[in-house]
Amino acid sequence: MAGSGVFAEVIDGDVFKYYADGEWKKSSSGKSVNIVNPTTRKTQYKVQALGKSNLMKYELLIDNFPTKTCTQEEVNKVMEIAKAAQKSWAKTPLWKRAELLHKAAAILKEHKAPIAEALIKEIAKPAKDAVTEVVRSGDLVSYCAEEGVRILGQGAFLVSDSFPGNERTKYCLTSKIPLGVVLAIPPFNYPVNLAVSKIAPALIAGNSLVLKPPTQGAVACLHMVHCFHLAGFPKGLISCITGKGSEIGDFLTMHPGVNCISFTGGDTGIAISKKAGMIPLQMELGGKDACIVLEDADLDLVAANIIKGGFSYSGQRCTAVKVVLVMESVADTLVEKVKSKVAKLTVGPPEDDCDITPVVSESSANFIEGLVMDAKQKGATFCQEYKREGNLIWPLLLDHVRPDMRIAWEEPFGPVLPVIRIGSVEEGIHHCNASNFGLQGCVFTKDINKAMLISDAMETGTVQINSAPARGPDHFPFQGIKDSGIGCIRDHKQH
Numbered sequence: 431m432a433g434s435g436v437f438a439e440v441i442d443g444d445v446f447k448y449y450a451d452g453e454w455k456k457s458s459s460g461k462s463v464n465i466v467n468p469t470t471r472k473t474q475y476k477v478q479a480l481g482k483s484n485l486m487k488y489e490l491l492i493d494n495f496p497t498k499t500c501t502q503e504e505v506n507k508v509m510e511i512a513k514a515a516q517k518s519w520a521k522t523p524l525w526k527r528a529e530l531l532h533k534a535a536a537i538l539k540e541h542k543a544p545i546a547e548a549l550i551k552e553i554a555k556p557a558k559d560a561v562t563e564v565v566r567s568g569d570l571v572s573y574c575a576e577e578g579v580r581i582l583g584q585g586a587f588l589v590s591d592s593f594p595g596n597e598r599t600k601y602c603l604t605s606k607i608p609l610g611v612v613l614a615i616p617p618f619n620y621p622v623n624l625a626v627s628k629i630a631p632a633l634i635a636g637n638s639l640v641l642k643p644p645t646q647g648a649v650a651c652l653h654m655v656h657c658f659h660l661a662g663f664p665k666g667l668i669s670c671i672t673g674k675g676s677e678i679g680d681f682l683t684m685h686p687g688v689n690c691i692s693f694t695g696g697d698t699g700i701a702i703s704k705k706a707g708m709i710p711l712q713m714e715l716g717g718k719d720a721c722i723v724l725e726d727a728d729l730d731l732v733a734a735n736i737i738k739g740g741f742s743y744s745g746q747r748c749t750a751v752k753v754v755l756v757m758e759s760v761a762d763t764l765v766e767k768v769k770s771k772v773a774k775l776t777v778g779p780p781e782d783d784c785d786i787t788p789v790v791s792e793s794s795a796n797f798i799e800g801l802v803m804d805a806k807q808k809g810a811t812f813c814q815e816y817k818r819e820g821n822l823i824w825p826l827l828l829d830h831v832r833p834d835m836r837i838a839w840e841e842p843f844g845p846v847l848p849v850i851r852i853g854s855v856e857e858g859i860h861h862c863n864a865s866n867f868g869l870q871g872c873v874f875t876k877d878i879n880k881a882m883l884i885s886d887a888m889e890t891g892t893v894q895i896n897s898a899p900a901r902g903p904d905h906f907p908f909q910g911i912k913d914s915g916i917g918c919i920r921d922h923k924q925h
C-alpha cells in the first residue's frame with residue numbers, strides 16, 4: 431500500500447513529505463496541497479506545498495533574494511545542494527553511475543504494486559496500465575544506464591588538416607560533459623514514466639536532478655524517488671519538491687541555480703520557454719495527432735487502431751489519435767466499424783481496469799464538455815449519446831466535424847474523437863499541417879509509396895504507417911515540432 435512498508439518514511443501523519451539532501455522532510459511552510467481522486471472526487475492524499483504567501487514574495491526574490499520565507503529558503507537550499515552534489519557526481523565513474531541506476535530500476539520494479547496503486551488513485555489510470563507504467567519505467571532506467579555507458583564513453587578526435595588551408599598542426603579531443611542541475615517537470619498522465627525519462631538520462635550523464643512532480647501523480651512520483659533513495663544515490667543528487675505548478679512553477683523555472691529544464695505538458699511549456707533564461711530547454715508538449723485514412727485502407731485495422739489510439743487511457747495521451755481524416759467514399763463504413771467497437775468499451779473505475787475511466791479533474795471534464803457542446807451547436811453528428819457523471823465521460827465519436835468547430839483543432843485530452851470527411855488526400859494533409867501542433871500522426875493505406883509520400887508531407891515529428899501513434903517503445907526517438915516541442919531527438923518517421 432502507498433506510504434507503507436519500505437515507503438513508510440515518505441509520509442508523516444496524512445501528509446507526504448518532500449525529498450531533499452537525501453532525506454524525507456516536512457516543509458516549514460506548514461502547508462499542504464490536496465490530491466483529489468478523480469473517481470471519488472474526494473481528497474485521496476496530501477503533499478507538502480509552497481504557500482501563496484511565498485508567491486507574493488516572488489518578485490523580491492528574483493531581484494536580489496532579500497525576503498526569504500522558509501520555503502523559499504528550502505528551495506534555494508535544494509538548488510545549492512544539487513549544485514554541490516553534481517560536482518562530485520560528475521567525477522563518479524560512468525560504470526558506477528550505471529550500476530546505481532540498474533539498482534534503482536530493480537527496486538522500482540520490485541515495488542510496482544504500491545506505486546501503481548497511487549497511479550490508480552491519483553490519476554485514475556486503469557489498473558493494468560498503472561502496473562505497466564511502473565515496469566516500463568524501470569526498464570527505461572536500465573536502458574538509459576546501458577546506453578549511457580556506451581554513448582558517454584565515446585568522444586571524437588579531429589585533426590586540423592581535414593579543413594581547407596590547414597596543416598596537421600592541431601589535434602582536437604571532444605567528450606560529452608554534464609550541464610549541471612536539471613529541473614524536471616513531468617505531466618499528470620505518465621507521472622512516473624515521464625519523470626524517469628528525464629531523471630535517468632540526466633543522472634547517467636553526470637547531472638543532478640530537481641523534480642517538480644505534477645500535483646495529480648505526485649505521490650506516485652515520491653514513491654518512485656524513494657526507490658532511487660533506496661538504491662543509495664549520493665545525498666542531494668536527486669530532490670523532489672511538491673506544490674502546485676501555478677504557485678511554485680515560475681520560481682523554479684526562473685531559478686538561477688537551474689542549468690537545464692526538461693518539461694512535458696501542455697501550453698505551460700511555451701510560457702516557460704519565454705521566461706527561462708539562456709539555458710537548454712527540452713519541451714515535450716501537446717499534440718493533435720491526425721489519422722489519415724485512404725480509400726484502399728484495411729478498415730478493420732484502421733478501426734482497431736482508432737480505438738487503441740483514440741481511447742486508451744480515455745484519450746489522455748499526447749500521442750492519442752485526436753482527429754480522423756477519412757476519405758468520404760469509405761467514411762460511412764469506417765464510422766460504423768468504429769461505432770461498434772466503441773460500444774464494447776468498458777466504462778467505470780480504474781480499479782476494475784475499465785477501458786474508459788474518469789478524466790483527471792473536474793475542470794478537465796468541463797473543458798471536454800465545452801468542446802462537445804460547441805460541436806453539437808455547430809451540427810456535428812453524435813454517434814453515441816453524450817453522457818457524463820462527475821469526471822467520467824462516456825466514449826464519444828463525433829462524425830461530420832467541420833473546420834469551424836473547436837474540436838477540429840483543440841486537444842480534448844478525453845474520450846471524444848472527431849471525424850472529418852475529406853474529398854482528397856491533399857485536403858487531409860492540409861488540415862494536418864494547418865494545426866499549430868506537430869507531434870505525431872498516422873496514415874492508413876496499402877500503397878507503401880503513397881504512405882511514404884504522405885508521411886513526408888505531414889508536418890509532424892513522427893508518422894506511423896498503418897499503426898496508431900505512440901511514443902513507446904521508450905527508446906524510440908520522440909520529437910514534436912511547432913507547438914509540440916523543442917530540444918528532443920527530431921525528425922523520425924516510424925513505419
Ligand SMILES: NC(=O)C1=CN([C@@H]2O[C@H](COP(=O)(O)OP(=O)(O)OC[C@H]3O[C@@H](n4cnc5c(N)ncnc54)[C@H](OP(=O)(O)O)[C@@H]3O)[C@@H](O)[C@H]2O)C=CC1
Nearest residue numbers: 617618643644645674675676679695696698714715716748
Ligand atoms: N509531447 C509529450 O511528450 C507529452 C505531452 N503531454 C501534454 O501534457 C498535457 C497534459 O498534461 P498536464 O499535466 O495537464 O499539463 P500541464 O502543462 O498543465 O502541467 C504539466 C506540468 O507542469 C506543471 N506546471 C503547471 N504550471 C506551471 C508553471 N507555471 N511553471 C512550471 N510548471 C508548471 C504542472 O504542475 P501541477 O500539476 O502542479 O499543475 C505539471 O507538473 C497535454 O497537453 C499533453 O498533450 C503529455 C504527455 C506527453
Ligand SMILES: O=C(O)[C@H](O)COP(=O)(O)O
Nearest residue numbers: 747748749750900901902
Ligand atoms: O502522453 C503520452 O502520449 C505518452 O507520452 C504516451 O506514451 P505512449 O504513446 O507510449 O503510450
